[in-house]
Amino acid sequence: MTKFSNLTGTDYSEGAIDLARSLAERDGFSNINFLVDDVLETKLEGQFQLVVDKGTLDAIGLHPDGPIKRIMYWESVSKLVAPGGVLVITSCNSTKDELVQEVENFNQRRVNTFAEPESSDETQPEELLPTFQYLSHVRTYPTFTFGGSVGSRVATVAFLRN
Numbered sequence: 001m002t003k004f005s006n007l008t009g010t011d012y013s014e015g016a017i018d019l020a021r022s023l024a025e026r027d028g029f030s031n032i033n034f035l036v037d038d039v040l041e042t043k044l045e046g047q048f049q050l051v052v053d054k055g056t057l058d059a060i061g062l063h064p065d066g067p068i069k070r071i072m073y074w075e076s077v078s079k080l081v082a083p084g085g086v087l088v089i090t091s092c093n094s095t096k097d098e099l100v101q102e103v104e105n106f107n108q109r110r111v112n113t114f115a116e117p118e119s120s121d122e123t124q125p126e127e128l129l130p131t132f133q134y135l136s137h138v139r140t141y142p143t144f145t146f147g148g149s150v151g152s153r154v155a156t157v158a159f160l161r162n
């Protein structure tokens, strides 16, 4: 079985990081680095094969400047995922289809950036800039029906980086 290495957990709340550290210690996960870090202005420099967000995009979206902050989120998080890596987002506020649409909007902004090179400060060749495609989603969450539509309270969606 392949084991994960170089595990890092972040949150911008010191209290959340303290709690995570103590739970990891209690449960014997001594190999996780924890860091107080604002994902919108991350201090992380490396890239990861797997980036997992559970509830952070949700929290960011609730800010009064949510729409702008969500764009900042994608710019920042996309740089943390290594080429060929996977981003997994769990949300209680967005549906799977909304998350997929948000990724498509991000990819489209990439295309637009290269259509207007003068307005771009990107120095990387286009094919190296991160874009994402839908990979899979969790299908086993309990569902409910409302107004003839079937949905679930939680969505977990995996996206593959180019």
Ligand SMILES: C[S@@+](CC[C@H](N)C(=O)[O-])C[C@H]1O[C@@H](n2cnc3c(N)ncnc32)[C@H](O)[C@@H]1O
Binding pocket: 010, 011, 012, 013, 016, 037, 038, 039, 040, 053, 054, 055, 056, 058, 059, 060
């Ligand atoms: C719904 S909670 C989820 C906490 C944890 N991931 C979990 O699943 O139990 C949302 C978390 O996002 C964190 N958060 C909100 N905005 C953030 C930001 N810009 N950078 C880092 N963390 C942020 C909050 O501090 C909060 O702990």
